[in-house]
Amino acid sequence: MNNMSGEIKELERAIEEIIHIAKGLGLDFYPMRFEICPAEIIYTFGAYGMPARYTHWSFGKAYHKLKMQYDFNLSRIYEMVINSNPCYAFLLEGNSLIQNKLVVAHVLAHCDFFKNNAWFRNTNRDMLESMSIAAQRFRSYELRYGRERVEQFLDAVMAIQQHINPHHSIKEPGPKKRDCCSERRQTPYDDLWDLDKPKGCSCGSGCHKKTRRFPEKPERDLMLFMMKHAKDLEEWQRDIISVLRDEMLYFWPQMQTKIINEGWASYWHVRIMRELDLDEWEAVEFAKMHAGVIQPSTKSINPYYLGIKIFEDIEKRWDNPSEEERQKYNRKGGEGREKIFEVRSIDNDVSFIRNYLTKELVEELDLYLFRRVGHDYKITDKDWETVRDGLIKNLTNCGVPYIVVENGDYGKRGELYLKHCYEGLELDVVHLEKTLPHVYLIWGRPVHLETKIDEKPVLFSYDGEKITKKFI
Amino acid sequence: MEGSSYIVSREDWSLHRKGELDQQRHREKVREAIKKNLADIITEESIIMSDGKKIIRVPIRSLEEYRFRHNYRSQKHAGTGRGDSKVGDVIGSDPSASGGPGKGKGAGEEPGVDYYEADVNMEELSEMVFENLKLPDLKEKQNKKLASEALEFRDIRKKGLQGNIDRKRTLLEVLKRNAMEGKPGIYGIKPDDLRYKTWETSFKYESAAVVIAMLDTSGSMGPFEKYIARSFFFWMVRFLRSKYQQVEIVFLAHHTEAKEVTEEEFFTKGESGGTRCSSVYELALKLIEQRYSPTDYNIYAFHFTDGDNLSSDNEKCVKLVNKLLEYCNLVGYGEIEGPYYYTSTLKTAFRRIENPKFTTVSIRDKNGVYPALKAFFSDKRENSTVRMMQSYEE
Numbered sequence: 001m002n003n004m005s006g007e008i009k010e011l012e013r014a015i016e017e018i019i020h021i022a023k024g025l026g027l028d029f030y031p032m033r034f035e036i037c038p039a040e041i042i043y044t045f046g047a048y049g050m051p052a053r054y055t056h057w058s059f060g061k062a063y064h065k066l067k068m069q070y071d072f073n074l075s076r077i078y079e080m081v082i083n084s085n086p087c088y089a090f091l092l093e094g095n096s097l098i099q100n101k102l103v104v105a106h107v108l109a110h111c112d113f114f115k116n117n118a119w120f121r122n123t124n125r126d127m128l129e130s131m132s133i134a135a136q137r138f139r140s141y142e143l144r145y146g147r148e149r150v151e152q153f154l155d156a157v158m159a160i161q162q163h164i165n166p167h168h169s170i171k172e173p174g175p176k177k178r179d180c181c182s183e184r185r186q187t188p189y190d191d192l193w194d195l196d197k198p199k200g201c202s203c204g205s206g207c208h209k210k211t212r213r214f215p216e217k218p219e220r221d222l223m224l225f226m227m228k229h230a231k232d233l234e235e236w237q238r239d240i241i242s243v244l245r246d247e248m249l250y251f252w253p254q255m256q257t258k259i260i261n262e263g264w265a266s267y268w269h270v271r272i273m274r275e276l277d278l279d280e281w282e283a284v285e286f287a288k289m290h291a292g293v294i295q296p297s298t299k300s301i302n303p304y305y306l307g308i309k310i311f312e313d314i315e316k317r318w319d320n321p322s323e324e325e326r327q328k329y330n331r332k333g334g335e336g337r338e339k340i341f342e343v344r345s346i347d348n349d350v351s352f353i354r355n356y357l358t359k360e361l362v363e364e365l366d367l368y369l370f371r372r373v374g375h376d377y378k379i380t381d382k383d384w385e386t387v388r389d390g391l392i393k394n395l396t397n398c399g400v401p402y403i404v405v406e407n408g409d410y411g412k413r414g415e416l417y418l419k420h421c422y423e424g425l426e427l428d429v430v431h432l433e434k435t436l437p438h439v440y441l442i443w444g445r446p447v448h449l450e451t452k453i454d455e456k457p458v459l460f461s462y463d464g465e466k467i468t469k470k471f472i
Numbered sequence: 473m474e475g476s477s478y479i480v481s482r483e484d485w486s487l488h489r490k491g492e493l494d495q496q497r498h499r500e501k502v503r504e505a506i507k508k509n510l511a512d513i514i515t516e517e518s519i520i521m522s523d524g525k526k527i528i529r530v531p532i533r534s535l536e537e538y539r540f541r542h543n544y545r546s547q548k549h550a551g552t553g554r555g556d557s558k559v560g561d562v563i564g565s566d567p568s569a570s571g572g573p574g575k576g577k578g579a580g581e582e583p584g585v586d587y588y589e590a591d592v593n594m595e596e597l598s599e600m601v602f603e604n605l606k607l608p609d610l611k612e613k614q615n616k617k618l619a620s621e622a623l624e625f626r627d628i629r630k631k632g633l634q635g636n637i638d639r640k641r642t643l644l645e646v647l648k649r650n651a652m653e654g655k656p657g658i659y660g661i662k663p664d665d666l667r668y669k670t671w672e673t674s675f676k677y678e679s680a681a682v683v684i685a686m687l688d689t690s691g692s693m694g695p696f697e698k699y700i701a702r703s704f705f706f707w708m709v710r711f712l713r714s715k716y717q718q719v720e721i722v723f724l725a726h727h728t729e730a731k732e733v734t735e736e737e738f739f740t741k742g743e744s745g746g747t748r749c750s751s752v753y754e755l756a757l758k759l760i761e762q763r764y765s766p767t768d769y770n771i772y773a774f775h776f777t778d779g780d781n782l783s784s785d786n787e788k789c790v791k792l793v794n795k796l797l798e799y800c801n802l803v804g805y806g807e808i809e810g811p812y813y814y815t816s817t818l819k820t821a822f823r824r825i826e827n828p829k830f831t832t833v834s835i836r837d838k839n840g841v842y843p844a845l846k847a848f849f850s851d852k853r854e855n856s857t858v859r860m861m862q863s864y865e866e
Binding site: 008011012016019033036037038041044048057058059060061067162296297298300301302365367368370372375376377378381391394399400425427428432434438449 | 477478479480481482483485488490491492493494496497499500535536537538539540541542543547548549550551554557559560562564565
């Protein structure tokens with residue numbers, strides 16, 4: 001025990017120093033709560049995404065998978081950091097002091113990102129509490145309505161939980177007033193507008209009630225739409241949809257800033273560690289760990305690697321602009337730091353890559369696109385713009401297919417008509433056919449999904465008994 | 473202070489078991505899923521080729537978390553090279569698509585292949601499979617001379633060997649006695665308190681069984697047909713082992729002639745030429761006569777073929793099978809419906825045999841193995857009850 005508190009003392013001294021350095025470098029973060037946890041706990045948090053969340057078997061499955069990888073020494077989660085105020089960071093028990101130093105530096109940069117990146121502006125910083133309270137409520141539903149029922153409903157809602165509108169806080173221009181006649185004339189010439197209106201309005205001035213569409217405009221927030229309009233849901237079921245939607249809204253900014261956020265944190269842990277007085281052994285340990293974290297992969301993009309490389313490149317280009325950049329963009333030079341702080345404030349992965357992944361960088365990092373050809377994965381593209389656009393395509397909408405509610409009263413039978421906004425990426429038909437029954441369970445009436453296969457529009461339907469598919 | 477504070481803490485997490493609890497629920501779901509898909513799962517190559525491994529991995533597709541997602545296979549993905557990559561370079565391959573049926577080694581490491589594989593305890597799986605299998609109620613064998621003694625601890629006495637002392641019961645006695653004397657507690661063990669576990673001898677009749685595995689290895693039997701037969705025999709032997717102490721298996725391969733072969737040869741070797749099934753029945757009868765006397769062995773004979781027999785031979789087959797039935801507990805005939813279709817198969821000829829010990833099954837695909845096992849190892853009397861109930865309902 002003595003030894004343990006000695007260790008904590010030492011860690012506290014290190015944290016003090018690191019916080020001091022980080023602030024000196026301009027990082028701005030919330031008060032920090034560092035918590036040292038055993039592996040089981042940190043892997044539990046990893047699987048649930050949060051320390052306290054509702055109960056579901058899929059989290060158990062994820063936990064098992066993570067824990068196995070840890071037990072077999074295949075991967076190690078050194079830390080987990082929560083977007084909250086104060087900011088919680090969980091450190092893996094058994095991390096060495098030097099590992100913890102790197103982790104703390106990394107975590108401070110994440111927290112700076114959470115606090116200052118525009119995409120996080122509307123996240124609920126008390127989510128920890130909200131989730132834990134919701135979990136208790138779900139538990140009470142289990143007791144009241146039966147575990148099976150709650151689980152089955154959760155299965156269904158989780159199947160569509162990614163279909164939210166993350167920009168819900170951006171107010172759409174309110175619907176124009178229905179009754180054109182109530183609009184006040186402001187100028188003597190306002191009657192000119194009436195020329196645009198179709199004839200035959202009941203009010204006699206040229207407008208008429210259009211056949212109402214429901215929803216008025218295609219709605220991308222399936223969760224919200226179903227929560228509001230599914231007819232036969234009970235209160236507790238609407239609550240479950242509402243909670244899962246809030247949680248997804250909370251996680252969404254993290255999902256859309258994976259590369260930029262990890263890049264930012266990796267950029268800073270290197271800078272902060274360089275400021276520390278490390279002995280030879282510590283320096284080697286740090287280098288090893290850093291190399292492990294940013295190791296590139298042939299079959300995927302390591303966000304740590306791509307992120308740190310882009311940040312370093314931006315800094316370089318704004319510190320020492322080329323002649324062309326000086327003239328064309330009026331870059332004075334020496335503005336690297338300032339620039340990367342600006343980038344961390346306003347960009348997400350898509351804009352980060354669109355704006356800052358250059359031709360030189362694509363070539364230097366040897367990025368490519370690959371796809372399955374027969375049984376093999378083959379490189380298909382090396383052209384930098386194609387690679388960049390391919391990356392962006394996969395990151396758009398966090399990689400989730402863009403699906404909207406086209407009609408909530410299809411066939412005037414209250415059926416749900418969804419439409420996949422096809423942009424060249426087909427849906428996984430196996431998954432599609434297994435997901436429709438989940439949607440049906442929530443909606444309570446037949447559901448349809450329009451998508452494209454081989455460039456031909458197809459309608460999948462589920463009526464409670466079987467899936468049908470027809471070309472339209 | 474500089475305005476921002478920090479705390480380092482270390483809590484006691486020992487009661488936090490959320491992950492474990494949900495994992496348990498997941499495990500329950502895996503079990504349910506396996507039960508529901510037994511027919512599909514038991515022919516998984518990872519099981520049939522498991523070579524006695526205790527834990528095996530089987531893909532469980534029903535436990536995926538389904539959602540609307542893009543088709544990974546047709547999608548392009550980004551990767552990072554070592555500096556010298558070129559268009560057309562192969563950076564990996566999907567092992568799940570190459571090679572034999574259901575191969576999926578290391579699938580998790582490949583991009584996009586993310587179906588869930590569960591670790592299943594072979595014993596547990598066997599239990600689930602055997603739950604629905606029965607050894608038909610047949611006449612007892614005469615081989616009681618093979619009796620063996622078995623010891624079973626199921627009695628408690630006051631006298632016995634020191635080594636067999638029953639601590640829990642002894643302490644209970646102490647507790648009871650002290651309580652009766654008015655001072656409850658565990659102290660002062662007296663000789664009278666001691667309790668010993670004692671055994672009883674029970675006589676078990678060692679029973680042996682032999683499986684006569686017969687397989688048509690003529691040209692028309694391909695790797696698929698052999699795999700089906702192999703899966704069937706794998707489970708058949710396992711099931712019999714759970715019922716008998718000793719199960720032997722002999723492999724008889726045949727085309728127009730039959731011979732005894734090793735297991736290896738049995739499942740891998742292919743021959744060409746026609747088929748004469750009577751040859752293998754003759755060989756089986758000869759073996760029974762020479763090595764596996766029905767008084768000592770419970771004999772289970774099963775023959776797999778595609779049914780493409782010389783029609784002139786069918787009559788003889790019927791006669792020989794009838795003879796086999798005199799010696800065997802069960803005789804089975806499995807016809808694997810291959811890509812060819814024969815109008816006059818051996819199965820048609822076997823329709824004439826009316827003996828509850830004789831079963832014919834047809835198997836079309838991998839999923840047919842489990843129903844075939846169930847058909848073979850079912851209680852025929854139970855079946856007849858079912859039939860009666862049905863007619864009653866009419």
